[in-house]
Amino acid sequence: MSETGRQSDDPKTPEELYRYLVERVAGMESQNQELKEQIRQLESDKRYIETQKIRYEREVRKLKSEVEHLKTPPLIVGTITDVIDSGRVVVRSSAGPRFLVRVSQSVDTEQMKAGVRCTLNQQSLAIVELLPSSYDSQVYGMEVVELPGETYEDIGGLEKQITEIREAVELPMTRPELFANIGITPPKGVLLYGPPGTGKTLLAKAVAHETHAAFLHTVGSELVQKYIGEGARLVRELFDLAREKAPSIVFIDEIDAIGASRTEAMTSGDREVQRTLMQLLAAMDGFEQRGDVKIIGATNRIDILDAALLRPGRFDRIIEIPLPDTEGRFAILQVHTRGMNIDTSVDMMEVARLTEGRNGADLNAICMEAGMFAIRQEHTKVCQNDFIMALSKFRYDFERESRLPTTSVMFA
Numbered sequence: 131m132s133e134t135g136r137q138s139d140d141p142k143t144p145e146e147l148y149r150y151l152v153e154r155v156a157g158m159e160s161q162n163q164e165l166k167e168q169i170r171q172l173e174s175d176k177r178y179i180e181t182q183k184i185r186y187e188r189e190v191r192k193l194k195s196e197v198e199h200l201k202t203p204p205l206i207v208g209t210i211t212d213v214i215d216s217g218r219v220v221v222r223s224s225a226g227p228r229f230l231v232r233v234s235q236s237v238d239t240e241q242m243k244a245g246v247r248c249t250l251n252q253q254s255l256a257i258v259e260l261l262p263s264s265y266d267s268q269v270y271g272m273e274v275v276e277l278p279g280e281t282y283e284d285i286g287g288l289e290k291q292i293t294e295i296r297e298a299v300e301l302p303m304t305r306p307e308l309f310a311n312i313g314i315t316p317p318k319g320v321l322l323y324g325p326p327g328t329g330k331t332l333l334a335k336a337v338a339h340e341t342h343a344a345f346l347h348t349v350g351s352e353l354v355q356k357y358i359g360e361g362a363r364l365v366r367e368l369f370d371l372a373r374e375k376a377p378s379i380v381f382i383d384e385i386d387a388i389g390a391s392r393t394e395a396m397t398s399g400d401r402e403v404q405r406t407l408m409q410l411l412a413a414m415d416g417f418e419q420r421g422d423v424k425i426i427g428a429t430n431r432i433d434i435l436d437a438a439l440l441r442p443g444r445f446d447r448i449i450e451i452p453l454p455d456t457e458g459r460f461a462i463l464q465v466h467t468r469g470m471n472i473d474t475s476v477d478m479m480e481v482a483r484l485t486e487g488r489n490g491a492d493l494n495a496i497c498m499e500a501g502m503f504a505i506r507q508e509h510t511k512v513c514q515n516d517f518i519m520a521l522s523k524f525r526y527d528f529e530r531e532s533r534l535p536t537t538s539v540m541f542a
């Protein structure tokens with residue numbers, strides 16, 4: 131800017147100078163406001179990023195320990211057949227052959243006697259630890275419910291699937307004579323497949339409730355342990371327990387963890403999974419079709435299942451549990467709002483329409499969230515706006531979650 135130019139812009143009279151200063155102060159105040167707003171925004175982003183950082187650091191620690199766990203070679207399970215002295219023991223391995231093995235220093239030699247089960251190092255075959263004679267089922271994530279409280283009333287939609295499972299599991303258990311009279315054998319196992327959170331476990335529990343059966347719930351990945359030979363033994367124990375508790379329903383979630391079809395090249399981990407699957411097939415074959423133990427499997431990945439599992443006499447009834455459509459979502463919302471104080475103005479069909487693509491577990495969470503909004507607003511009833519707020523929070527969290535992987539790179 132030229133000297134003359136600057137002079138012409140400069141205030142000349144005291145009034146002009148006053149106006150000029152007032153304008154500058156106003157301009158700076160508004161700038162200050164904007165900066166304060168930016169700081170507030172940045173601080174809120176910082177807080178969010180810090181919580182995400184803590185979350186991801188925790189996850190990294192968990193994954194690292196899982197990687198460590200996976201890197202350690204599996205141990206062989208054996209049974210002591212003879213103790214020669216405190217350093218030398220004869221052991222029969224779960225694979226069959228007997229070995230004369232050494233004992234690690236950490237093992238309590240007082241407890242070593244014939245019949246005690248132990249784990250052996252894969253390379254040196256030395257005894258690493260002694261195992262308790264019988265495992266606590268809880269250790270392996272097996273849940274035994276004498277009589278589940280869930281009923282068909284607690285399931286929204288899925289009418290066709292309820293009818294199918296009633297025919298395949300409930301009827302043979304409650305009225306076996308119908309099948310005997312007609313001369314047909316009911317299905318032995320039922321496979322439920324579909325996306326997560328769509329009510330597969332809920333359905334299996336409701337069948338157990340209706341048939342007054344004990345519910346034995348296990349997860350495929352829990353059956354494949356790090357101990358060689360243990361997966362097969364756990365399957366045997368699971369079915370022994372099912373017989374003991376009969377009438378009972380064995381529910382195996384994530385069955386693909388043991389039942390995925392395998393390629394030619396197998397690692398020792400794959401062979402362990404294969405042995406577990408073989409035991410499961412043998413256990414299923416050993417069951418009476420008209421008996422009072424029924425097997426229900428569940429998976430999100432039916433496409434990778436070994437064909438052997440789907441042969442007649444095994445999982446011979448396959449039921450798809452899809453994501454709910456609008457009617458289904460409406461029915462699920464009805465179930466989850468049954469005990470809530472809902473304002474008559476709430477248009478539940480509209481909520482169902484707005485939740486396209488959501489599963490039953492999400493809908494349950496949305497109802498809870500709407501209830502929380504009502505409490506926060508000190509409403510006496512949950513109104514439409516509480517549902518709208520819950521939906522937008524849910525959508526926001528969901529979108530935020532899907533954006534996270536890019537952010538997490540920063541903390542890796």
Ligand SMILES: Nc1ncnc2c1ncn2[C@@H]1O[C@H](COP(=O)(O)OP(=O)(O)OP(=O)(O)O)[C@@H](O)[C@H]1O
Nearest residue numbers: 284285286326327328329330331332462490491494
């Ligand atoms: N059809 C439904 N009706 C009512 N509630 C449902 C329904 N589907 C899911 N839910 C709710 O979602 C929760 C989780 O469902 P569930 O554990 O049965 O899903 P899943 O299909 O077994 O999932 P996963 O494949 O992850 O094991 C249930 O406890 C229930 O609250």
